[in-house]
Amino acid sequence: MKKTLLRRDFLRATAIAGGGMLVACKWDSDSSSRPTPASSARRNDETPAADPNAERWTPNAFIRISADNFVTVIVGAAEIGQGTMTAVPMIVAEELDADWERVSWEQSEASAITYGNPFWQSEGGLGDLDQAGLQITAASTTVRGYYDSQRRAGAAVRQMLLEAASDQLNVPVESLTTRNSFVIHTASRSRLSYGSLAAAAAEKLPPLSPPLKDPSEFRLIGQRKQRLDAAEKSDGSLDYGFDFKIPNMVTVMVIRAPRFGAQLIGHKVGDAVDVDGFRGVHPIPSGLAVVADDYWSAEQARKLITTEWIGGEELSTADLKDQFDTRNSLPGVPVRNDALRLPGLPSGDITEDYHFPYLAHAPMEPLNVTIDYRGSECEIWCGSQWPDMDQLVAATVLGLPPAAVKFNNLLSGGGFGRRACLGFDYIQEAAHVARVVGQPLKVVWTREDDIRGGYYRPYTACRLSASLDGAGGIASWSHRVASQTLLVNPIVETALGQVTEEVQTSQGAKEMPYAIPDVYVDTHAISNGVPTLWVRSVANATNVYAVETFFDHLAKQAGRHPLSLRRELLQEKPRHLAVLNAVAEMANWTPETNDSLFRGVAVFASYESVIAQLIEADVEKQGEGKHKVSIRKVYSAVDCGTAVNPDLVEAQIESGIVFALSSILFGEIELENGEVKQSNFHDYPVLRMYQSPAMETRVLPSDHSPGGVGELGVPCVGPALANAIYAATETLYTSLPLNRHASLVFE
Template identity: 40%
Template sequence: MDKYLSTPGTSRRDVLRGLAYGGLLLAVDLPLGRLAVAGENAPAVFAPDAFIRIAGDGTATLIMPQVEMGQGIYTAMTMLIAEELDLPLAAVRLEAAPASDALYGNPIFKIQATGGSTSVRAYWTPMRKAGAAARAMLVEAAAKRWQVAPASCETRDGTVLHAATGRSLPYGDLAAAAARLTPPADPPLKDPKTFRLLGKTQTRLDIEAKGNGSAQYGIDAMPPGVKFATLASCPVPGGKVKSVDDAQARAVPGVRQVVVLDDLVAVVGDHMWAAKKGLDKLVITWDEGPNATLSTDSLRAAMHEAAKQPGVPVKSEGADAQPGAPGVISASYELPFLAHAPMEPMNCTVHLRPGACDVWTGTQVMTKAQAMAAQAAGLKPEQVTVHNHLLGGGFGRRLEVDMIDKAVRIAAHVDGPVKVVWTREEDIQKAMYRSTYGSWLSAKLENGKPVAWRHTVVGPSVIARWLPPAFTGGIDIDAIDGASDQPYAVGGFHVDYVRHEPQGVPTCFWRGVGPNNTVFSVESFIDRLARETKSDPLEYRRALLSANPRALQVLNTAAERAGWATPLPAEAGGRVGRGICLQSVFGSYLATIAEVAVRDDGDVRVRRLVTAVDCGMVVNPDGVISQIQGGMVFGLSAALHGQITFEKGRVQQSNFHDYRVVRIDEMPAVEVHLVPSTEAPGGIGEPGTTTVQPAVANAIYAATGVQLTRMPIDRTLLAKGGRT
């Protein structure tokens, strides 16, 4: 599995030549498999860009700018390169990119980050151009050797061919000559009609290693002499250590030391079991600080108060729909705090020495991780080496670097490398959370259709903290995503944003990000309008989509495949219904039909989920389907069970017994249908999550007449048959 994880350096020549493609560089490997720093006796290096290296033996290496956390991006990105370079997919090996915004910054974020369903969207053109440029240079090198026109040559399976004379040369034989050529400024890309790989299902490159257990995640890092540590921070956000009695902890066999910092206590041992048993024996007194009285009710009440304040206008066009005005229907919708709970808990291994720091972890943000480690260690970023690994789930949690800060501060008190591992309880109870969000919507109807629409989004701004340049004019572009650009024609259109930071609770991105809130609220409200006008929810949507053919097509496809017009099988002792969610976010269009059965005691069984997807041109069809399926597990877990609640400043959930994910007996049948498209690729990692809650809520509405305006599903309410 080391072929997926080695981290190359970059030469000065790489850097100087790399900016021709938006700060992205393609480099070439040497036969020994390490990146060359050109010297007097070094072989020539083929380096027209920042992504690829081709060795003299023909080995091609892709320097992977994005990280693999289960979403299949290693395979998709390799397909983009291999397609334009005319290489077999199996011929490309992967290396994680080093920390460098200049060379490996995501073209959308402008920093080195994986998230927001941006990987294929951001790299669709740059990766293909990198492959096309390399191919053009290899062809030119072969043509010069043969003294023929480049146009008379072709490429296939890592070889340049000259059909007229029957000659051929493998890429490895041409690498040195190609290295002396100038990269083309605008290499032509393949016509999609000629694609060999793109659009066709390919076996994931990481599946063998994950299947046989050789895959290396951050938690698997084991530098020589490593010790183990686990930690406890204050159960109340923002609290500090007041006093520690560590006598019993130090008596535990295998415990080596106790590290006490102002905000946490860590126990270091020979192995994780010793560290954990030692932690259990600590007697810690906390100064809980000003957040010790926080509760879910007080946090929710504060959000409702914030909603009464005027928001920052995001979009304002035409007639308005003021709540309380004649003919205006209004509703509000809310989502709770949520944890990320990745299967691989937070972990970070650090070796801190004078003038240098090594960090082994799995992170979605290499340069942010490097900068945080440098800050915590009192070093310059270039003195910190981050060894990135596969991620055992990210979901936005590993877009944060607070765990690296804590690990480095602990490592400063440990002689040699130390692996800091968060227990599941520490991970869930003292984490950063998907914040509560609220949406207040109003619509004025004429002849049953909305002629004015108002949407107020209330919630924190993660963007303001995480990517400050993107927070302009007081508007969080993520929080209003899906509200300012919903798919329906609704006449006058007003959207505003009220920034509200929940007291004391650290918040961050969560899979699906802003559209979790906006899609849930918009789609729930559309169903409300349809039923207020006694319209079929499908036909009501169709009538509002005449100017949006892509949205209409996925809606029609999902309805047809789900059999919308056919009766549902009955449920003994319960009620059944179908519900719709339509969304156009992340550059993709999805429609989902959910089938549910609601028993008389309020128990909800989601029986079937049918989704139609138009994500533009598809790279790996099986990868898209898997992403939607995985997102649906995430979204359904949130709908049925997901919430983080506070009492006396403390999170009340602690592990998977009370912060549930769907179990196998709760998982419905899932069908995903890809709608062919020639549009540019859209994102697909997030939409599977955002599509589930509104579809399920609307299906419950159809079955019971109860519109759920808050998540997770309130079974007591459904048993009573009342409204929220």
């Protein structure tokens, strides 16, 4: 049980240089520490650091109001393209009644204590995490994690400004209103800007429970506002990692093992010594660091250096199908058992095996880290989804206290989970390089390094089995998953003394939404030497593909239309049913529709949101058993609760469609004797603009709290496409990518 918040613990305000205020806020803390005196004035453009007092008062958001009436929201979540730096300021500005044209953003430093997302706040036992939560941008948690706390912060600051205006005008607070960063006294026609009141407001006692607006009063939340970073992104003035430079910086590229886990036992520099700008090499745990004056010199030298390795993972992905199918023939760890069956073989008259390959993240900006290690302190510049942990890991490698490592989180050109790596590989590597090089440097990964660097979406196999009831319904359903696990492995299970469910493996299977009386789901944890990691939508992408395509297959066997059967079995899931009906209406699709297009649909719920997606396709029969497929349009109906900015929601859903089609059509990482075959976009392609279909997205009105959308647009796309093809061909495609099937030609 959380203790009641004390007023003194909710918010602290400090006057800043030039006549303004800096407000630090915290929520859901059971700390009873007393406030410390206001810190010394800060420059108007200075980002605040964590409170250094010994009692660890731990704010997790900051708002700055300057004398020129600008409001700056300092955002703890990372910006990796999803619009964080617009959505979070919108939440604050709504309750603050700020002028949106005078609102800006800053990316915070790395500090879970100061900027942690309340979503990740633990229930106890994790030290500082109990105070603030993790500072990780993952699992579509930014808006739903910060929404309540940021609203409360904006409302509290607004109330303090009202009280300051009441003093100055000598009128009751109740006679004042706010609008567009002004406090207004209608009777006297007085208007005072927030900037002029900020210093005085900083002296006010913050309210314990500031009144929040009724959603009917919202002026910003729910509106389609242009991204605050749009202009800078367009003119190239924002710093991404690859853009960033510091004085006296050298460039480092690393020769990494050709097989995961192999160890370097020798190297020869050879003709690399003749490359202008080459400065030398240094063995590090991940391989051999090549140091040069610039990228070109480092890359040319790297090509001329020979290395010798021993050991490593020698897996070939061509062998995995039989291995995983064999594992799926055995009982796994039960994670859902509606009919309380005994663990055993999946039961049912209809059974299908599904296989999904390793996938790389392949963000547009490959990994990079700029680091300046000075012996007793260090500063790092990097795009990260988990900056507080990256800071801690770097400090550990460098032998420094975390406070001696300043981590500056830069904008990222995509991440999809790779920049929240459980192995912390690229941060550890940069820290090891910094220890031996002894001057400011940037470690640069090429696209080839990035795609061959591991931490892939796990190879996964599913075995689904079902029985029909003879009356057009489904009587039983089994779903077994075998996958490399991310959070559980034999070492963890040994430490815990029990076999443990790995939630990342069962996502999308365990939550199968249809009202089937007998549902059973179990999982197998597979281990090998290929490093794996979550990729956008995690296991939902594989399990939902299996669930939704198998559903259409069962509907066909039962003589039912897939839309009708879904509607029947979702009667107890009103949000699912609403998005399903909405997307069918958008596409003008009914069970009676009879035209030249083929349609497939899929439904999915997670991250406190629900989506249905429908694909229209032309499927033309050709010779030799082939079918040419042209995707005409993708429809999406989304219930994400309160949509802070519908434009951002639509952008996330539609970017998810492109991401999903890339993996469904083309995505595959193959290993042969342990070596990765793919290397760049020529053999690991992503969807090009000319290949992208038309898209229509509808955000449904909802009174639910905000849900996540960053992952939401991915899982349904593949099964919707496969179901459209199934409707045309009656062929169930149970392995991906689809372009591997000789019977399919994509236009």
